[in-house]
Amino acid sequence: MQLSRDALKQAYRQMKVIREFEERLHLEIQTGEIAGFTHLYSGQEAVAVGICEQLSDDDRIISTHRGHGHCIAKGCDVKGMMAEIYGRATGLCKGKGGSMHIADIEKGMLGANGIVGAGAPIAVGAAISAKRQGRKGVSIAFSGDGACNQGTTFEAMNMAVVLKVPCIFVFENNHYSEHTGDAYAVATASSIAGRAEAFGMRAWHGNGCDFSEVHSVMEEVLAYVRETGLPAAVEFDTERFFGHFEGDAQKYRGPGELDRIRSERDCLAIFREKVTAAKLLEGEDIDAIDAEVLAEIEEAVGHARQSPRPDPADALTDVYISY
Amino acid sequence: MAVMMMREAINLALHQEMERDPDLIVLGEDVVGGMGTAGGPESVGGVWRTTTGLYAKYGAERVIDTPISESAIIGAAAGAALTGQRVVAELMFADFIGVCMDQIWNQVAKFRYMFGGRTRCPLVIRMIYGAGVNAAAQHSQSPHAMLTSMPGLKVVMPSNPYDAKGLLLAAIRDDDPVIFMEHKALFGLRGEVPEEDYTIPIGHAQLVREGDDATIVATGQMVGFAARAADALAAQGIACDVLDLRSTSPLDEEAILDSVEQTGRLIVVDEGPPRCGLAGDIAGLVSSKAFMALKAPIEMVTPPHTPVPFARELERAYLPQPEQIEAAVRRALGLQGA
Numbered sequence: 001m002q003l004s005r006d007a008l009k010q011a012y013r014q015m016k017v018i019r020e021f022e023e024r025l026h027l028e029i030q031t032g033e034i035a036g037f038t039h040l041y042s043g044q045e046a047v048a049v050g051i052c053e054q055l056s057d058d059d060r061i062i063s064t065h066r067g068h069g070h071c072i073a074k075g076c077d078v079k080g081m082m083a084e085i086y087g088r089a090t091g092l093c094k095g096k097g098g099s100m101h102i103a104d105i106e107k108g109m110l111g112a113n114g115i116v117g118a119g120a121p122i123a124v125g126a127a128i129s130a131k132r133q134g135r136k137g138v139s140i141a142f143s144g145d146g147a148c149n150q151g152t153t154f155e156a157m158n159m160a161v162v163l164k165v166p167c168i169f170v171f172e173n174n175h176y177s178e179h180t181g182d183a184y185a186v187a188t189a190s191s192i193a194g195r196a197e198a199f200g201m202r203a204w205h206g207n208g209c210d211f212s213e214v215h216s217v218m219e220e221v222l223a224y225v226r227e228t229g230l231p232a233a234v235e236f237d238t239e240r241f242f243g244h245f246e247g248d249a250q251k252y253r254g255p256g257e258l259d260r261i262r263s264e265r266d267c268l269a270i271f272r273e274k275v276t277a278a279k280l281l282e283g284e285d286i287d288a289i290d291a292e293v294l295a296e297i298e299e300a301v302g303h304a305r306q307s308p309r310p311d312p313a314d315a316l317t318d319v320y321i322s323y
Numbered sequence: 324m325a326v327m328m329m330r331e332a333i334n335l336a337l338h339q340e341m342e343r344d345p346d347l348i349v350l351g352e353d354v355v356g357g358m359g360t361a362g363g364p365e366s367v368g369g370v371w372r373t374t375t376g377l378y379a380k381y382g383a384e385r386v387i388d389t390p391i392s393e394s395a396i397i398g399a400a401a402g403a404a405l406t407g408q409r410v411v412a413e414l415m416f417a418d419f420i421g422v423c424m425d426q427i428w429n430q431v432a433k434f435r436y437m438f439g440g441r442t443r444c445p446l447v448i449r450m451i452y453g454a455g456v457n458a459a460a461q462h463s464q465s466p467h468a469m470l471t472s473m474p475g476l477k478v479v480m481p482s483n484p485y486d487a488k489g490l491l492l493a494a495i496r497d498d499d500p501v502i503f504m505e506h507k508a509l510f511g512l513r514g515e516v517p518e519e520d521y522t523i524p525i526g527h528a529q530l531v532r533e534g535d536d537a538t539i540v541a542t543g544q545m546v547g548f549a550a551r552a553a554d555a556l557a558a559q560g561i562a563c564d565v566l567d568l569r570s571t572s573p574l575d576e577e578a579i580l581d582s583v584e585q586t587g588r589l590i591v592v593d594e595g596p597p598r599c600g601l602a603g604d605i606a607g608l609v610s611s612k613a614f615m616a617l618k619a620p621i622e623m624v625t626p627p628h629t630p631v632p633f634a635r636e637l638e639r640a641y642l643p644q645p646e647q648i649e650a651a652v653r654r655a656l657g658l659q660g661a
Binding site for chain 1: 348384387389390392394395396397398399400401402403404405406407408410425426429430434435436437438439440441442443474475477497498499526573
């Protein structure tokens with residue numbers, strides 16, 4: 001289905017927010033002001049947005065250690081996220097979680113997750129809830145080409161089929177699990193989703209650098225899962241513009257590889273080219289969004305920097321509801 | 324009041340709470356049993372017969388028989404609990420936590436903290452534990468100390484049918500994740516259990532014997548063993564407090580310290596491994612907070628630092644016995660024949 005101008009602008013805006021959030025973090029981390037490990041999602045925006053733009057708060061997702069994009073796409077507050085990554089009291093998790101543990105249950109975002117492969121079983125549980133709650137909600141487990149090799153992913157796929165629950169396993173193949181290529185680590189690198197088919201569910205493939213393709217493939221997947229209540233899988237071929245973590249020297253990349261993926265596989269550039277060529281949006285529309293987003297990210301960074309640091313006494317709270 | 328076995332008390336609690344709370348679901352391996360077989364659902368009625376009859380009454384949507392996939396069981400239970408259900412998951416043997424530890428330790432225990440207090444995960448993980456039935460090294464362990472060490476979890480260990488029902492109902496109604504440890508050698512233990520609804524607050528130890536000469540602290544199966552030792556000692560004119568902790572997290576420190584202040588002697592009995600375990604933990608607590616009250620070194624009665632053996636003679640040698648507890652009390656009192 002062709003999206004309206006407003007829907008296209010909204011989708012582009014979301015992708016741009018993720019991109020600028022990550023590009024800015026890449027710079028800010030080098031100042032030393034941000035502590036800990038950060039894994040950036042730049043390059044994969046079309047996947048998170050192409051999927052989450054079609055979800056409601058009744059639909060739940062669970063993310064990975066590379067979770068900022070999924071969080072933003074699912075509606076987590078960008079200022080709250082930035083403040084969290086800065087470790088401030090105003091952060092979405094009061095500074096207790098950081099980059100790898102951002103969540104907003106009310107928005108249906110069950111958390112970024114520091115353990116590769118941990119999300120898929122939890123998504124099956126959310127799908128059990130969705131089935132019981134009867135609002136045609138689905139749950140989505142985002143996994144990469146790393147998590148696709150974890151036993152938890154296999155257990156979850158089998159259980160979803162056995163229990164007949166509306167769980168969608170999304171595999172974002174960015175071709176690197178940490179610092180190892182999929183050609184080496186994934187026995188079925190040509191098709192991760194094929195594994196899901198072996199578990200007895202329908203599976204789709206798509207170009208994860210093309211928003212319109214992600215969107216239309218997901219439209220089909222979501223219609224199928226909402227209609228049948230059965231699980232499904234989808235694999236998107238995508239690119240990771242930065243290293244595994246910030247500070248990764250990326251010595252494993254081939255000559256010119258990063259320049260090539262940035263010039264040929266940039267989902268934002270591809271989006272702009274396609275929608276302007278088809279006269280769905282004007283270049284000025286996109287430029288205006290770019291300017292708005294830059295200002296929004298600037299504001300988020302300013303807010304984070306000015307926010308109070310957590311009170312050390314708060315380290316003791318939120319372990320239990322009552323104890 | 325009806326007299327029933329501990330397994331029946333647990334089954335009764337599950338039935339009553341499923342009836343009371345429509346958001347409650349139960350899942351695990353063979354909690355129904357017989358799915359996909361000629362015998363059909365409930366031809367087994369749950370391996371431990373603690374979930375018998377639930378499927379027939381509440382159906383497949385709420386009584387979910389799973390494949391043998393412990394990570395997916397605990398993960399799915401966690402996901403359902405995060406999104407509006409109340410969940411009781413069963414691990415057929417506590418030893419299987421090795422398969423699903425990530426979901427327990429890194430996920431369930433930490434959600435609330437990591438997410439800044441904005442979530443709740445009302446999940447009970449029932450796990451069947453303990454030695455005494457010749458189930459050997461991978462089906463007899465007592466991993467409660469490991470779980471007690473994990474912030475974010477509560478750990479409950481009932482010692483009798485009455486407590487099992489009241490504590491299980493409290494655990495299910497608790498908004499925090501609770502590990503509910505059921506000792507397999509106690510499933511056949513009989514005791515009075517009221518039909519009506521009641522809960523026992525988690526975190527309160529119970530004094531099961533009273534006496535001024537020594538304090539014996541125990542959990543689960545060891546409570547009965549400690550009571551037997553105390554009864555034998557009573558016949559010799561030695562009176563002991565026997566404290567059933569009922570939960571190891573939260574730990575009723577006050578009850579332990581109060582008793583030791585009175586008696587001046589502490590014997591900790593634990594079925595878990597001796598190193599980095601519950602006995603050492605409680606000995607440490609008393610040493611740091613009631614040292615001046617102690618009249619004798621703290622005695623720790625635990626299994627040796629070995630896996631749980633299979634053969635009857637070997638397992639008996641492994642498991643703390645009432646006679647060892649009795650001897651430990653006599654040692655603490657400086658008596659002959661200890």
